[in-house]
Amino acid sequence: MxxxxxxxxxxxxxxxxxxxxxxxxxxxxxxxxxxxxxxxxxxxxxxxxxxxxxxxxxxxxxxxxxxxxxxxxxxxxxxxxxxxxxxxxxxxxxxxxxxxxxxxxxxxxxPSHTSQTGLTPGILLHAISSALAFAMLAIAAIQAILVGLQNQALRHHHIRGIVQSLPPLTTMERVLFELVWAGILLLTLSIVSGFIFLDNIFAQHLLHKTVLSLGAWVIFTTLLIGRYRFGWRGMRAVRWTLGGCTLLILAYFGSKFVLEILLNR
Incomplete structure (x- = not known):
């Protein structure tokens, strides 16, 4: 093909x-x-x-x-x-x-470089949960951008155009947190399965991914606690969501980009 x-x-x-x-x-x-x-x-x-x-x-x-x-x-x-x-x-x-x-x-x-590993059911679970977590939280990040645009427009009393076409801000924020909830559950499964099924999750080639993924997990968990304990919403929720997603992108793709694209290894 x-x-x-x-x-x-x-x-x-x-x-x-x-x-x-x-x-x-x-x-x-x-x-x-x-x-x-x-x-x-x-x-x-x-x-x-x-x-x-x-x-x-x-x-x-x-x-x-x-x-x-x-x-x-x-x-x-x-x-x-x-x-x-x-x-x-x-x-x-x-x-x-x-x-x-x-x-x-x-x-x-x-061209895309690859690495060898033994594919076991546990590693497959880790890979699938990682992909689903990234997908869900990436969607949450884009949803957060839309919430941010809507929030800023309403603050400046711009009630036409994009604001008229989007669902109400309360609905947009509710969907955002539902996406974050689903994403954090999948990310938790990914991290736990990594600790259980990967030989050494803190090995040199996995260290950055482990640390950054844990950092993203802490950010998203803090956001959810802030939401339900202190009522966080609006631009604060947007910033925390984008911060967590940025760490996740660096965790999944950071070293691959540097080694394969910048250094061609």
Missing amino acids: QALPFATIAFVLYVAAATWQGMALFRRVPPRQGMVRLLGALGLLLHIPVVVQLMGQSPGLLPGFTTSATLFMAVAVNVLLIASLFKPVLNVGIVLFPLAGVALITATWL
Whole structure:
């Protein structure tokens, strides 16, 4: 299978879905959530075989930076499409869909290094929970950006445009914390399974991931405690969510990016 044509078509579908949803958000076109989901789902259907091929070309079991990024993006898009059936989160696709498309195109062009490891059920549990945790918290981060924009607009009494198209701020914040709750539960499972099933989670090649993941867990847990104990909301919730997600991105992709992209190792 030629990966590039599939990746290119998926990219176009993702951008089309994001563009329509963005124009609907700014009230330039009527909302068509079913069409947006369909475009995103078609993009995902082309995304998945490219990921499978990229992982099949890898000699090891742990994919490198570009393959990992496009794999995690596929999981995130899938989670978003399913969650959008039950929660008003489809606006997250304005950012997530193009990122998934860019990751997919990049993965087909740039080589991805791999590393060997024994794949056991425990390690598989750790990998799946890590991917789902990242997907859920990445969606939460984009939701937090929308909450921040909405909060600032309301503070400055800008009640037209994007504010009119988004759900009420209380609903947006409730969905944000529901996403964080789901993400922290998955992140907890990822960390616990890592301690149980990985030989040495504080080994040199895993130390940064362990420390940063624990740091992200502390940030998200503190946010949830602050929410339900002290009523944290608004921009404080936005900042804590984005801070935790930043640590998580560095944990999952930081060293891979430095070694493979910057140092070409």
